[in-house]
Amino acid sequence: MINKVVQDAAAACQDIPDGATLMLGGFGLCGIPENSIKEILRKGIKDLTCISNNAGVDDFGIGLMLQKRQVKKMISSYVGENAEFERQLLSGELEVELIPQGTLAERIRAGGAGIPAFFTPAGYGTEVGEGKESREFNGKMYLMETWLKADFALVKAWKGDTAGNLIYKGTARNFNPMMATAGTITIAEVEELVPVGELDPNLIHTPGIYVQRIYQGKDYEKRIEQRTTR
Amino acid sequence: MLDKHGIAKRIAKELQDGYYVNLGIGIPTLVANYIPQGIDVVLQSENGLLGMGPFPTEDEVDPDLINAGKQTVTTLPGSSIFSSADSFAMIRGEHVHLTILGAMEVSERGDIANWKIPGKMVKGMGGAMDLVASAKNIIVAMQHTSKDGQSKLLKDCTLPITGLACVKKIVTDLAVLEVTPEGFRLLERAPGVTVEQIAAATQGKLIIEGEIPEINI
Numbered sequence: 001m002i003n004k005v006v007q008d009a010a011a012a013c014q015d016i017p018d019g020a021t022l023m024l025g026g027f028g029l030c031g032i033p034e035n036s037i038k039e040i041l042r043k044g045i046k047d048l049t050c051i052s053n054n055a056g057v058d059d060f061g062i063g064l065m066l067q068k069r070q071v072k073k074m075i076s077s078y079v080g081e082n083a084e085f086e087r088q089l090l091s092g093e094l095e096v097e098l099i100p101q102g103t104l105a106e107r108i109r110a111g112g113a114g115i116p117a118f119f120t121p122a123g124y125g126t127e128v129g130e131g132k133e134s135r136e137f138n139g140k141m142y143l144m145e146t147w148l149k150a151d152f153a154l155v156k157a158w159k160g161d162t163a164g165n166l167i168y169k170g171t172a173r174n175f176n177p178m179m180a181t182a183g184t185i186t187i188a189e190v191e192e193l194v195p196v197g198e199l200d201p202n203l204i205h206t207p208g209i210y211v212q213r214i215y216q217g218k219d220y221e222k223r224i225e226q227r228t229t230r
Numbered sequence: 231m232l233d234k235h236g237i238a239k240r241i242a243k244e245l246q247d248g249y250y251v252n253l254g255i256g257i258p259t260l261v262a263n264y265i266p267q268g269i270d271v272v273l274q275s276e277n278g279l280l281g282m283g284p285f286p287t288e289d290e291v292d293p294d295l296i297n298a299g300k301q302t303v304t305t306l307p308g309s310s311i312f313s314s315a316d317s318f319a320m321i322r323g324e325h326v327h328l329t330i331l332g333a334m335e336v337s338e339r340g341d342i343a344n345w346k347i348p349g350k351m352v353k354g355m356g357g358a359m360d361l362v363a364s365a366k367n368i369i370v371a372m373q374h375t376s377k378d379g380q381s382k383l384l385k386d387c388t389l390p391i392t393g394l395a396c397v398k399k400i401v402t403d404l405a406v407l408e409v410t411p412e413g414f415r416l417l418e419r420a421p422g423v424t425v426e427q428i429a430a431a432t433q434g435k436l437i438i439e440g441e442i443p444e445i446n447i
Binding site: 028030031077079086089090096100102106109121124125127128170171172173174175176223224226228230 | 275276277278279285287291293294295296297299302312313314317318321322341349352353354355356358360364390391392
């Protein structure tokens with residue numbers, strides 16, 4: 001069997017070139033690939049196109065890649081909570097494509113599932129629909145949206161096995177499962193890497209077929225954006 | 231006049247037993263605090279959680295369990311967790327009964343603008359466009375006028391649109407209104423607010439028929 005296990009983030013990310021298109025899992029800071037992001041920062045890979053629901057915060061996650069001007073273009077649904085992002089966007093330094101969240105999720109899913117386009121009602125009649133084909137189905141208007149794929153998908157899971165099977169925890173699942181399917185090379189970092197056979201096949205969220213490289217991450221910070229208690 | 235808690239309380243009266251409900255950020259989130267006795271609703275959070283529980287205690291805080299506002303939350307017996315693609319399949323597939331969200335402007339046809347102020351605020355639409363395009367029932371929680379007194383209930387929205395002809399009902403600090411093909415129909419007025427005050431604060435077409443009762447909360 002092909003060995004998918006790599007030693008660490010450095011080994012996993014060693015061939016990500018300047019100008020690559022990346023997908024990065026996570027919603028806010030929940031379920032982001034912390035180790036792979038750190039490695040991209042360390043290597044200083046630049047001119048990246050990043051597909052991610054959010055853009056981190058000023059001092060964590062993709063926000064750090066923005067600070068170092070490594071990102072040429074962001075494709076996201078919501079980028080609040082990041083002053084540097086907003087500044088680069090308003091000044092025109094950063095190219096940004098804002099996409100409705102459900103459309104973003106579905107375009108990624110479509111990319112992984114071999115569906116080049118689909119119709120969704122989200123964004124019809126808004127600036128999101130400008131220049132896009134629209135069509136009526138059962139009296140309602142829909143926009144055609146196309147698939148998204150990436151050179152590298154960087155995902156984070158709770159547990160994974162050496163065959164690349166993944167299990168996510170809580171709402172850290174979010175965009176990770178779809179992104180895992182849509183990367184030419186999918187790099188999974190996990191909190192716990194176990195030998196093949198230890199995970200119950202009934203409980204696998206992402207089958208190993210989608211994962212090309214897997215490694216055990218370390219030093220997870222798991223920052224909380226809005227710590228809210230009762 | 232109603233404060234934001236009053237608006238949330240009035241909207242909570244629209245909930246029906248067994249509803250699956252998506253609550254937006256801001257005043258809509260407060261609705262969860264006023265769910266009437268005997269009514270069970272299941273809250274959907276679009277990042278991928280159905281059956282959202284209350285905020286955690288200090289001991290329960292889990293960074294891997296947040297809502298769409300990125301706040302730490304808890305699960306409840308019967309909760310389920312899924313991907314964001316599955317979450318929006320639920321939304322677009324019209325499985326969610328009611329969506330409650332905030333707005334910057336609503337037009338008399340039910341168009342909503344709540345995601346962008348050109349040149350100023352560019353945070354993105356998040357899930358708002360998907361929600362308004364598909365929800366069977368949308369109630370908007372908002373202030374009737376801006377801080378400088380300009381109406382936010384308009385003939386046409388001036389800000390970039392989030393969705394067309396989708397809002398069904400609006401609860402503001404001044405009134406409860408229904409969006410009809412003819413315009414905003416005034417249903418109830420906030421305590422101490424007159425019909426004339428509401429008319430003066432509404433730029434879009436306002437339909438006033440018969441006696442308008444005071445909001446009862």
